[in-house]
Amino acid sequence: MKTLYYLFILCLISGLNACGQSLKQDASNAELKLPSGFTAIKAADGLGEARHIAITSDGDIFVKLSKLKDGKGIYLLQDVNKDGHMDKTSGFGNYTGTGIYIKDGYLYASSDEDVYRYKLGANNKPVDPNHPEKIIAGLISRHEHEAKAFTLDNDGNVYVNIGAYSNSCQERDRSKGSMGIQPCPILDSAAGIWEFKTNIANQSYDDGVHYATGLRNVVGLDWNTQTNSLFVMQHGRDQLHDIFPDLFTEQQSAELPAECMYELHNGSNCGWPYMYYDQIQHKKILAPEYGGDGKKEYTGDAQDPVVAFPGHMAPNDLLFYTGDMFPEKYKNGAFIAFHGSWNRAPEPQKGFFVAFVPFKDGKPSGDWEIFADGFSGKNEIASPGDAEHRPCGLAQGLDGSLYVSDDVKGTIYRIMYTAK
Amino acid sequence: MRKIIVCTCIMAFIAVSAQKQQPAKQSGSELYKQYCLSCHQVNGSGVPRMNPPLIKTSYVTGDKKKLIKWVLQGSVENVPIDGNYYSNNMPAQNYLTDQQIADVLTYIRSSFGNKASAVTAAEVKTVRASIK
Numbered sequence: 001m002k003t004l005y006y007l008f009i010l011c012l013i014s015g016l017n018a019c020g021q022s023l024k025q026d027a028s029n030a031e032l033k034l035p036s037g038f039t040a041i042k043a044a045d046g047l048g049e050a051r052h053i054a055i056t057s058d059g060d061i062f063v064k065l066s067k068l069k070d071g072k073g074i075y076l077l078q079d080v081n082k083d084g085h086m087d088k089t090s091g092f093g094n095y096t097g098t099g100i101y102i103k104d105g106y107l108y109a110s111s112d113e114d115v116y117r118y119k120l121g122a123n124n125k126p127v128d129p130n131h132p133e134k135i136i137a138g139l140i141s142r143h144e145h146e147a148k149a150f151t152l153d154n155d156g157n158v159y160v161n162i163g164a165y166s167n168s169c170q171e172r173d174r175s176k177g178s179m180g181i182q183p184c185p186i187l188d189s190a191a192g193i194w195e196f197k198t199n200i201a202n203q204s205y206d207d208g209v210h211y212a213t214g215l216r217n218v219v220g221l222d223w224n225t226q227t228n229s230l231f232v233m234q235h236g237r238d239q240l241h242d243i244f245p246d247l248f249t250e251q252q253s254a255e256l257p258a259e260c261m262y263e264l265h266n267g268s269n270c271g272w273p274y275m276y277y278d279q280i281q282h283k284k285i286l287a288p289e290y291g292g293d294g295k296k297e298y299t300g301d302a303q304d305p306v307v308a309f310p311g312h313m314a315p316n317d318l319l320f321y322t323g324d325m326f327p328e329k330y331k332n333g334a335f336i337a338f339h340g341s342w343n344r345a346p347e348p349q350k351g352f353f354v355a356f357v358p359f360k361d362g363k364p365s366g367d368w369e370i371f372a373d374g375f376s377g378k379n380e381i382a383s384p385g386d387a388e389h390r391p392c393g394l395a396q397g398l399d400g401s402l403y404v405s406d407d408v409k410g411t412i413y414r415i416m417y418t419a420k
Numbered sequence: 421m422r423k424i425i426v427c428t429c430i431m432a433f434i435a436v437s438a439q440k441q442q443p444a445k446q447s448g449s450e451l452y453k454q455y456c457l458s459c460h461q462v463n464g465s466g467v468p469r470m471n472p473p474l475i476k477t478s479y480v481t482g483d484k485k486k487l488i489k490w491v492l493q494g495s496v497e498n499v500p501i502d503g504n505y506y507s508n509n510m511p512a513q514n515y516l517t518d519q520q521i522a523d524v525l526t527y528i529r530s531s532f533g534n535k536a537s538a539v540t541a542a543e544v545k546t547v548r549a550s551i552k
Contacts, residue, residue: 173496
């Protein structure tokens with residue numbers, strides 16, 4: 001039995017070739033554009049709104065859906081014949097949502113209000129898929145920014161995004177000329193990250209730690225094991241031109257504000273809604289809802305981003321790469337899944353790719369670059385509905401493969417480094 | 421003769437001032453571009469999961485009163501639209517005139533493949549009065 005186990009691990013490490021059954025490659029690289037030496041396959045397809053994903057040590061995939069498929073919100077995909085293409089699917093969980101994560105023998109998954117966990121048994125399958133333990137309950141979900149994306153550290157804590165139910169905390173949300181509420185009442189129970197325990201049932205606000213504030217909405221977050229700290233990608237505010245047409249042109253509104261990566265610690269404040277980060281001026285700017293004009297700097301307390309990307313590209317997942325498969329350059333660097341913009345119209349949309357930022361000693365060591373592109377299937381996207389696929393979730397396989405989920409058609413991509 | 425010149429000048433002045441005060445009437449498509457496009461997109465397709473489409477939906481091509489009310493009041497409700505949920509709030513557009521709302525809705529109901537009847541300013545006026 002032990003020999004079988006070692007053989008199995010050997011199979012995984014060696015890309016399954018040692019088992020006689022080899023990975024079925026795709027000459028078109030799943031229609032993706034990748035750096036030299038990388039290849040891709042479609043590990044699965046047709047799952048619909050596939051949001052975040054988690055990979056087991058067996059190479060199986062758990063997928064969280066934001067729209068039920070045949071009444072199920074979580075799918076377990078298995079590769080029985082080990083050719084890299086998932087050939088067995090089973091669904092469970094009757095709730096929609098975004099977050100999913102595997103840690104220390106448990107599968108964690110979120111609805112838009114709660115976080116559940118499932119004990120994993122033999123072969124990493126949920127022991128009782130119909131009766132998960134609800135560990136966090138009753139989080140605010142008021143229409144906008146409802147996804148409860150989360151991640152875990154190595155000390156039994158889970159960090160949950162509670163997004164702002166507003167664009168910029170105006171008196172009338174998204175209304176032209178409407179000013180910001182002072183102080184913004186949303187910040188007491190949303191627009192931040194809350195920390196909870198992984199092993200206590202039915203926790204809510206009173207049981208958690210209000211870990212970080214001033215974050216409009218975070219869908220991509222990951223625990224960096226090098227720095228032992230939480231990194232998040234904020235979805236920046238929308239509609240500077242629509243709301244303040246006299247202060248911002250359509251072009252400025254398409255580029256601004258930055259989509260920011262922040263490193264968080266207990267007590268961090270990233271400044272929403274009072275400010276936004278302008279990646280062209282490299283400054284924290286007072287939000288127009290609070291008296292800003294696109295130039296006045298914000299003088300309050302708010303930390304600087306670690307990386308500032310162009311506006312509206314919608315970072316839906318973040319992953320620090322710790323695998324051994326990719327070249328050294330990628331080790332400990334950050335992959336970001338950009339879902340693709342809508343709020344650059346009438347300018348062309350941007351995003352729809354996976355970006356990479358190299359890191360050294362816990363800090364960016366170079367400029368960001370596009371790592372995987374071509375998901376949209378088009379050279380230019382006028383409207384996000386035109387994209388054939390949109391990157392949404394990221395996960396790392398035991399062998400170091402990078403998995404990317406798509407929430408248009410529910411394709412799961414597996415990207416590998418195969419150069420000898 | 422002098423009187424006539426003065427009079428003509430005054431009239432010309434009035435005409436110019438009137439022109440300045442009354443901006444050129446915007447067409448339905450111009451109004452769409454200014455007030456609707458950034459969320460509902462250039463082709464009316466909306467944004468998956470965020471902003472509902474204006475194409476092939478009874479919300480747009482069906483009951484005009486319901487549509488006018490939606491524009492005047494906006495929406496923060498989490499209601500399914502043809503089976504899908506959209507999470508962004510729509511601001512009330514009640515600062516637009518009856519004629520502007522009629523023009524932009526007429527444009528939307530006859531664009532992007534939609535083929536529904538026009539909306540009149542009188543219809544908008546009636547709905548506006550009913551929700552005050």
